[in-house]
Amino acid sequence: MPTDVPSVNLSDPWCxxxxxxxxxxxxxxxxxxxxxxxxxxxxxxxTAVTPGSYLQLDDVVVTKRDLPDREPVTIAGVVTQVRxxxxxxxxxxxxxxxxxxxxxxxxxxxxxxxxxxxxxELYVPxxxxxxxxxxxxxxxxxxxxxxxxxxxxxxxxxRDGVPVFLxxxxxxxxxxxxxxxxxxxxxxxxxxxxxFLLYSVFRSGQLGADGTNARALIFNVKGEDLLFLxxxxxxxxxxxxxxxxxxxxxxxxxxxxxxxxxxxxxxSSGAPDVASRxxxxxxxxxxxxxxxxxxxLPYVFADADDERQQYTMVVHSVTAHLxxxxxxxxxxISIDGRRLGSYGDMVDHIVDQLTDDxxxxxWAGSAVNMGTVNAFARRLIGSKRDLSRLxxxxxxxxxxxxxxTAESAQVTVVDLHNLPDRxxxxxxxxxxxxxxxxxxxxxxxxxxxxxxxxxxxxxxxxEGSSPIKEVLLDIAERGRSLGVILIGAQQTxxxxxxxxxxxxxxxxxxxxxxxxxxxxxxGFLPPAMRQRALLARPGTMFVNQxxxxxPLCVEFPFPAWATRKSESGPPPAxxxxxxxxxxDPFAVVGGRSGSSDDDIxx
Amino acid sequence: MFVDAxxxxxxxxxxxxxxxxxxxxxxxxxVNTDVEVPADQWAPVDVPARLKPPDVVFLVDGVRxxxxxxxxxxxxxxSYAGLAASYAAGVVRCDLHNGRAELAGARVARxxxxxxxxxxxxxxxxxxxxxxxxSGTGEASKLPAAVQPPLTALEIDIxxxxxxxxxxxxxxxxVDGPLRNRRQLPRTIGxxxxxxxxxxxxxxxxxxxxxxxxxxTPVFGMGTVWGGWSWYLRLPxxxxxxxxxxxxxxxxxxxxxxxxxELAELSAATLPRFASSAYKDPRAPQNLVxxxxxxxxxxxxxxxxxxxxxxxxxxxxxxx
Numbered sequence: 001m002p003t004d005v006p007s008v009n010l011s012d013p014w015c016x017x018x019x020x021x022x023x024x025x026x027x028x029x030x031x032x033x034x035x036x037x038x039x040x041x042x043x044x045x046x047t048a049v050t051p052g053s054y055l056q057l058d059d060v061v062v063t064k065r066d067l068p069d070r071e072p073v074t075i076a077g078v079v080t081q082v083r084x085x086x087x088x089x090x091x092x093x094x095x096x097x098x099x100x101x102x103x104x105x106x107x108x109x110x111x112x113x114x115x116x117x118x119x120x121e122l123y124v125p126x127x128x129x130x131x132x133x134x135x136x137x138x139x140x141x142x143x144x145x146x147x148x149x150x151x152x153x154x155x156x157x158x159r160d161g162v163p164v165f166l167x168x169x170x171x172x173x174x175x176x177x178x179x180x181x182x183x184x185x186x187x188x189x190x191x192x193x194x195x196f197l198l199y200s201v202f203r204s205g206q207l208g209a210d211g212t213n214a215r216a217l218i219f220n221v222k223g224e225d226l227l228f229l230x231x232x233x234x235x236x237x238x239x240x241x242x243x244x245x246x247x248x249x250x251x252x253x254x255x256x257x258x259x260x261x262x263x264x265x266x267x268s269s270g271a272p273d274v275a276s277r278x279x280x281x282x283x284x285x286x287x288x289x290x291x292x293x294x295x296x297l298p299y300v301f302a303d304a305d306d307e308r309q310q311y312t313m314v315v316h317s318v319t320a321h322l323x324x325x326x327x328x329x330x331x332x333i334s335i336d337g338r339r340l341g342s343y344g345d346m347v348d349h350i351v352d353q354l355t356d357d358x359x360x361x362x363w364a365g366s367a368v369n370m371g372t373v374n375a376f377a378r379r380l381i382g383s384k385r386d387l388s389r390l391x392x393x394x395x396x397x398x399x400x401x402x403x404x405t406a407e408s409a410q411v412t413v414v415d416l417h418n419l420p421d422r423x424x425x426x427x428x429x430x431x432x433x434x435x436x437x438x439x440x441x442x443x444x445x446x447x448x449x450x451x452x453x454x455x456x457x458x459x460x461x462x463e464g465s466s467p468i469k470e471v472l473l474d475i476a477e478r479g480r481s482l483g484v485i486l487i488g489a490q491q492t493x494x495x496x497x498x499x500x501x502x503x504x505x506x507x508x509x510x511x512x513x514x515x516x517x518x519x520x521x522x523g524f525l526p527p528a529m530r531q532r533a534l535l536a537r538p539g540t541m542f543v544n545q546x547x548x549x550x551p552l553c554v555e556f557p558f559p560a561w562a563t564r565k566s567e568s569g570p571p572p573a574x575x576x577x578x579x580x581x582x583x584d585p586f587a588v589v590g591g592r593s594g595s596s597d598d599d600i601x602x
Numbered sequence: 603m604f605v606d607a608x609x610x611x612x613x614x615x616x617x618x619x620x621x622x623x624x625x626x627x628x629x630x631x632x633v634n635t636d637v638e639v640p641a642d643q644w645a646p647v648d649v650p651a652r653l654k655p656p657d658v659v660f661l662v663d664g665v666r667x668x669x670x671x672x673x674x675x676x677x678x679x680x681s682y683a684g685l686a687a688s689y690a691a692g693v694v695r696c697d698l699h700n701g702r703a704e705l706a707g708a709r710v711a712r713x714x715x716x717x718x719x720x721x722x723x724x725x726x727x728x729x730x731x732x733x734x735x736x737s738g739t740g741e742a743s744k745l746p747a748a749v750q751p752p753l754t755a756l757e758i759d760i761x762x763x764x765x766x767x768x769x770x771x772x773x774x775x776x777v778d779g780p781l782r783n784r785r786q787l788p789r790t791i792g793x794x795x796x797x798x799x800x801x802x803x804x805x806x807x808x809x810x811x812x813x814x815x816x817x818x819t820p821v822f823g824m825g826t827v828w829g830g831w832s833w834y835l836r837l838p839x840x841x842x843x844x845x846x847x848x849x850x851x852x853x854x855x856x857x858x859x860x861x862x863x864e865l866a867e868l869s870a871a872t873l874p875r876f877a878s879s880a881y882k883d884p885r886a887p888q889n890l891v892x893x894x895x896x897x898x899x900x901x902x903x904x905x906x907x908x909x910x911x912x913x914x915x916x917x918x919x920x921x922x
Binding site for chain 1: 694696697698699700701702703704705875876882891892894895896898899
């Protein structure tokens, strides 16, 4: 716990007077008084600011209301709007007379306070004229409900430079799960916040063993930004280190990262397709055998589950036929007496069989007309170019090539940025499905698996249906109990499936597009904050969590890990073992690299 | 033809006679028009170019409001009228050099004006109406005039206080209305917005009506009860009617003619920049901008009349 935040007796979350003692008030000059020219309500009121002091947005204040026959009520809140005006001026042009010194006027500032906590829970308005104090220390923690959080994950500092926390109960599935991050691409720093949040979960120690054992699966969709999570950031300065120290976090890169990249296109060796990171990258692919056996064909089609599409019937019957009849043959498969050694061969074979009148019914069933078959064939042929590098028959099946977080490092980064759209969907869909099925089989919610997925609107759009969307919906609705936590990011929450957004306990907003900010998906932002979201700087996020009625403005520190090649320090030692692969070529196949004790093959 | 700039509910900036002729009733006062220049050489006077206007100007004003009319019930069955009034006086300190106008002092008082011998202070809610006993029969119609002396006293108090704190020795104090018994204040001028009496002869009146903005007439002496030196000044922003924007300014008769002329020059250099504009003030340009602002502040300080009326009703019903 940071040293400047006084500790609160957590065993008694209902501790008296939410930490506001008389000493606190005496040490703190009043910052204003509740004003009476606007309605003061239990949930929102205005404060006139004492001349010579100031209140800024997000400041935390506290006031007290004395009641007859019972203890006083403490009302704490955050500043959600501030205004200043000339009292005594009637016309806009009076400001010139005032500045010239001919018209007497008074500058009066007032701040709108949105209540965050009333203790005891007696919803009475503060009395106009009541003294308002700035809340510091325990009173601030109480106002923001930090004192009731048993496990609090630091997520940055507030505008006042003091740490703000996330209630871990709403992150790990205890009382809620999933994070939804929205904001304009580039300036909203959605991915940076997601990775910082992960870092904080792993390194803060607030989740105990769950935090240490947790795994993360990160899909890197843009640039090679996330490929350097385990490299120190050379631009890290003392100020950033101090910021990490304030949050009680070490300023180091992620310690245990494994990066997967697709094989290079038209390269038979299967070397990973990355440009900037040269060490510690594994390639991932699926063998044709796996493709048939695990019924991955539907993931090739973005809209395979859409009821309106006739050809989905064909997709499912072909999938079933492949699963039933394909026989493994050295990486490839053998079907109908033919060996198929590549995805292209397989597609050609399927199309041949479907267009042949004699074999069509065995592949697609009898009630399928030629138009439907052609629709299927056209799409399948179109997928050849995108998927042939991912579904292979020519690479060793025994070589580790699958993405499995349980056998991987703490953080698994899957690089998709070089892949075309269809291939990205295929990888995300299949990987998530596999991970989710593994979790279902294990039947336990531990270890936690955090899934970071940007551009959620592409994978789970509001309209239509697809196998990938079904997997994501499954995670959103059942993942909480299975320990799968989705950290989804998107430019526009309004374009993401509603059930995924509503299932997210924690909603985060960076800089928003003006048209987007007015949509009902951002109803949790008060009007003033909605306006501020339009000009939020990179590194500033508004975080809404269920037990605090007002979103908190958070500034999270600059990453301690490199986010691009130019700022990356030396790579960690483990990844130096091989130039192209993190896997030691001499290690036992299937064994975990670096865990030398398990090497002996019994 | 000219439209008077003043809102009709305030009357005109001069009263009586035809609008074009200026103030109606000629004054019976003895007027000495040979103070600055001989009467036959009267002409509009410009502000001397070398004159440096004061950096700090104090403006004093008071406001009053009748909160309630009351009736007393005496033991002998008689009844006296009473007036509960709130009044406030304040000073604006205009620091023209630094561009700051601030309320240098303001005070609110409340009084219960009555001739009743039995009346006592009334405490209505959190405020207290102090009894001011009026001599004579105390008819209701005469009571409003009784509020003026305490208000003037308050204005004097507050203006000397303000000067004690923030005077640079070269400032100017502008009092709204005739000086009357405030003439002992140093470097003070009375500022009269409404012209009721015609002090000058017809020949000299043409000098007044021919004034251009920021020009003044020569100083003349007045032999009235309150007396003093006086001069006319035209403020800028008037409609162009002969008497539009004309104000009369007076200073203490205790001053020498030279001192009076110096004050007249200062006033002509200072006051025009305070003139208000017609669309903002119903009494433009005579109602000066700082005074208008001050009056608004003071009226705000008087409190809400409905609240006070209700508090008075409650308080008096409790006394019965």
